[in-house]
Every structure is written in C-alpha cells, then in structure tokens.
Amino acid sequence: RKEVEQDPGPFNVPEGATVAFNCTYSNSASQSFFWYRQDCRKEPKLLMSVYSSGNEDGRFTAQLNRASQYISLLIRDSKLSDSATYLCVVKPHQGAQKLVFGQGTRLTINP
Amino acid sequence: NAGVTQTPKFQVLKTGQSMTLQCAQDMNHNSMYWYRQDPGMGLRLIYYSASEGTTDKGEVPNGYNVSRLNKREFSLRLESAAPSQTSVYFCASTRRGRTEAFFGQGTRLTVV
Numbered sequence: 001r002k003e004v005e006q007d008p009g010p011f012n013v014p015e016g017a018t019v020a021f022n023c024t025y026s027n028s029a030s031q032s033f034f035w036y037r038q039d040c041r042k043e044p045k046l047l048m049s050v051y052s053s054g055n056e057d058g059r060f061t062a063q064l065n066r067a068s069q070y071i072s073l074l075i076r077d078s079k080l081s082d083s084a085t086y087l088c089v090v091k092p093h094q095g096a097q098k099l100v101f102g103q104g105t106r107l108t109i110n111p
Numbered sequence: 112n113a114g115v116t117q118t119p120k121f122q123v124l125k126t127g128q129s130m131t132l133q134c135a136q137d138m139n140h141n142s143m144y145w146y147r148q149d150p151g152m153g154l155r156l157i158y159y160s161a162s163e164g165t166t167d168k169g170e171v172p173n174g175y176n177v178s179r180l181n182k183r184e185f186s187l188r189l190e191s192a193a194p195s196q197t198s199v200y201f202c203a204s205t206r207r208g209r210t211e212a213f214f215g216q217g218t219r220l221t222v223v
Contacts, residue, residue: 008151032210043201043214087153091210097142097161098169099212103153
C-alpha cells in the first residue's frame with residue numbers, strides 16, 4: 001500500500017462549480033499535512049497546510065480526519081486558473097526530514 | 112532572490128553516459144532534496160541532505176550519487192545512465208524547523 005494515495009482523476013468541472021478531493025495516508029503517526037499545487041510542466045508549490053481543526057484560505061478549505069486517516073481539499077467557485085495537479089503531502093513523523101508526496105489529482109476547470 | 116536553481120533544464124543522454132545535475136539555493140536553507148517525478152508515480156525521494164556535510168538515501172537511490180558541496184549546493188550524479196532513469200528531476204530545499212519545500216524548475220532527462 002502506498003504511503004499517500006490520491007485519486008489521479010482527471011476531474012473535469014465547469015467554472016464556478018465546487019470540487020473536492022481526498023487523500024489517504026497509511027502511517028497513523030504522520031504529523032503534518034499539506035496540499036501543493038503543480039501547474040503543467042512546472043515545479044510544485046505549497047498551496048496550504050492542513051491543520052487538525054480544518055482551515056480555510058479564500059476559496060480553498062482543507063480538512064484532516066485523523067480517525068480515518070485522510071485529508072481533503074475543497075475548492076469553491078472554481079476558476080479557470082485553478083486548473084492544475086494537486087499533490088497531497090505528508091510529513092511521516094515529528095522530526096522526519098522528508099516529505100512524502102501523493103501522485104497528485106489532476107483538475108481541469110472548463111469555461 | 113532566485114530561490115532554487117537547477118541546471119540543466121533539459122538533457123538527452125545515451126545509455127551508459129554519465130552526468131551531474133546541479134542545484135543551488137540562495138535562501139540559506141539547511142536541508143536539500145532530490146526527487147524524481149514519473150507519470151502515475153508522483154514525486155519520489157532519491158537522496159536528501161539534512162545539513163551541510165550529511166547525505167541520506169531516500170526511496171529510490173539506486174543508480175545515483177549525491178554531493179552536498181556546501182550549504183548552497185547539492186548535486187546529483189548518474190554514473191551510468193539507464194532508460195529507466197528517464198524522468199523529471201526536481202531539487203528542493205527547506206529551512207530548519209520549517210516544512211515548506213521550495214522547488215527548482217526541474218530537469219527533464221531522457222536516456223535513450
């Protein structure tokens with residue numbers, strides 16, 4: 001089983017729609033969670049951290065469910081510019097030097 | 112600031128050739144990483160360096176070597192390239208105590 005798993009998609013949604021995707025992680029000791037965004041043929045960039053109580057950044061909402069070991073990303077009022085691949089990222093444990101990346105979920109927003 | 116700079120951006124190698132991918136960061140970060148990204152596999156860690164003078168294997172180190180030349184630079188060497196090493200390679204760095212990773216623009220390597 002992969003350490004971090006995501007549905008690769010692609011998700012195709014109309015502009016203005018709300019879209020959500022999940023990511024599951026296998027290590028219950030995982031400490032920190034993130035969503036990164038990667039545009040086509042570009043490098044990944046941090047979108048947002050995911051906090052235990054859930055957090056929001058504009059149109060983006062991230063949530064963590066430790067009991068079921070998944071994190072989610074919700075995008076409201078989607079824009080064409082939201083088209084990208086969204087990478088779920090986990091820091092395996094406190095003091096871990098590395099981050100573990102999911103394979104990414106590809107999202108296309110259609111006009 | 113340039114952030115994380117990788118060279119070259121593109122490279123085609125013949126099987127058996129060697130090459131070094133260069134990475135430099137100007138953010139005074141302690142930790143540096145090399146990842147490869149393949150379709151359907153996500154980013155996989157090859158090697159990392161938690162601090163100057165140390166290097167450790169990641170998930171897929173076979174066929175690669177690294178050198179942490181100084182705090183700024185972390186190079187990845189392919190001694191004898193194989194077609195299975197065709198991939199996009201990303202260098203990244205993080206600041207001590209922080210988990211946000213900053214990535215270079217990537218090197219697209221094709222081994223024929």
